[in-house]
Amino acid sequence: MKITLPVAAAKLRAADNILITAHVNPDGDALGATLAMLQILRSMGKNAQVYIDDKIPKNFSVMPFAEDIRQPREDEKFTADLLLVLDTSTDRIGAVKNLTDAPILNIDHHITNKGEEGDLYVDADAAATCEIIFNLCNELNAEISKNIAVCLYTGIATDTGFFNYSNTKPATLRAAAALVEFGVEPNVISEQMEKRTLQDVKIMSAALQTTKLFYGGKVVGMFIDEKLYSQTETTEGLIDLIRVIDTAEVAFLITEKEKKVCRVSMRSKGVEVSEIARLLGGGGHVRAAGCTLYKDFDEAKNILIRAIGDYMIENGWMTPADFEERAEVSISDFDNE
Ligand SMILES: [Mn+2]
Numbered sequence: 001m002k003i004t005l006p007v008a009a010a011k012l013r014a015a016d017n018i019l020i021t022a023h024v025n026p027d028g029d030a031l032g033a034t035l036a037m038l039q040i041l042r043s044m045g046k047n048a049q050v051y052i053d054d055k056i057p058k059n060f061s062v063m064p065f066a067e068d069i070r071q072p073r074e075d076e077k078f079t080a081d082l083l084l085v086l087d088t089s090t091d092r093i094g095a096v097k098n099l100t101d102a103p104i105l106n107i108d109h110h111i112t113n114k115g116e117e118g119d120l121y122v123d124a125d126a127a128a129t130c131e132i133i134f135n136l137c138n139e140l141n142a143e144i145s146k147n148i149a150v151c152l153y154t155g156i157a158t159d160t161g162f163f164n165y166s167n168t169k170p171a172t173l174r175a176a177a178a179l180v181e182f183g184v185e186p187n188v189i190s191e192q193m194e195k196r197t198l199q200d201v202k203i204m205s206a207a208l209q210t211t212k213l214f215y216g217g218k219v220v221g222m223f224i225d226e227k228l229y230s231q232t233e234t235t236e237g238l239i240d241l242i243r244v245i246d247t248a249e250v251a252f253l254i255t256e257k258e259k260k261v262c263r264v265s266m267r268s269k270g271v272e273v274s275e276i277a278r279l280l281g282g283g284g285h286v287r288a289a290g291c292t293l294y295k296d297f298d299e300a301k302n303i304l305i306r307a308i309g310d311y312m313i314e315n316g317w318m319t320p321a322d323f324e325e326r327a328e329v330s331i332s333d334f335d336n337e
Pocket residue numbers: 029030087109127128129159
């Protein structure tokens with residue numbers, strides 16, 4: 001059921017033991033929101049704990065209280081009277097589901113979240129879940145410490161591509177400005193998030209070599225197979241290297257995380273990739289979305305490219321001539337020019 005922000009705040013006030021979680025494959029917004037809520041709820045005298053069913057990418061492990069995040073063990077239980085699910089619908093929290101049967105409070109900014117389970121506060125105009133949590137602080141009369149501000153700023157900055165994407169609204173920048181007044185140093189956060197090992201920079205180069213154009217260049221894709229994935233610390237930011245290609249309306253990154261588990265990220269300049277992701281069992285935002293295909297890598301690639309093409313032709317984003325032009329052009333084809 002959909003609820004308002006004041007009702008969400010009342011539910012948090014009424015609970016004493018709160019389990020906080022976010023989606024698997026956590027990003028800066030998921031971690032910023034959970035770690036900010038951990039501090040806010042503890043400052044209100046609550047017993048709060050963050051569980052995430054995944055490992056925490058190295059760049060985010062510098063966030064305040066990141067060391068407090070637990071990964072659920074098999075058969076583990078957590079006594080809670082509220083399960084707070086942030087930055088995702090309730091079906092992407094992995095084994096955290098098994099930790100408790102507590103009622104669910106879901107706070108999210110994904111347009112595809114329909115609130116199938118528990119109480120949902122969703123604001124699809126918010127650039128990040130962290131922007132919603134910033135507003136929730138007002139509802140809760142919670143003081144924003146520097147550590148809380150750092151978490152919230154990191155989430156807003158990473159979900160907006162450091163205030164580059166179309167989800168950056170006046171309210172987003174006002175929230176960010178307030179967080180800087182609470183002590184955030186934007187350059188420090190940028191440096192932490194941009195940091196890469198030499199190995200990862202080399203992986204970027206290898207990943208770029210896999211780039212291919214489809215449908216007359218309207219779609220561009222990058223392909224990380226299991227071998228390449230096993231050498232990389234993070235695939236964060238890889239899609240940004242190709243979404244800038246001038247002809248591309250849609251950019252995608254497909255990563256074979258293990259056999260028959262292929263993670264897809266999509267970005268667009270306007271095409272509703274949230275719809276394409278939804279058709280493939282995922283979700284997200286209009287211009288940034290993703291899904292997981294439980295297929296062999298080659299089959300997953302074909303399904304994805306076909307689904308993007310079908311959606312774009314049905315919705316007027318490409319002509320039949322573009323669609324016919326399935327010939328792939330690869331960056332490596334230009335190597336010896
Ligand atoms: Mn988010």
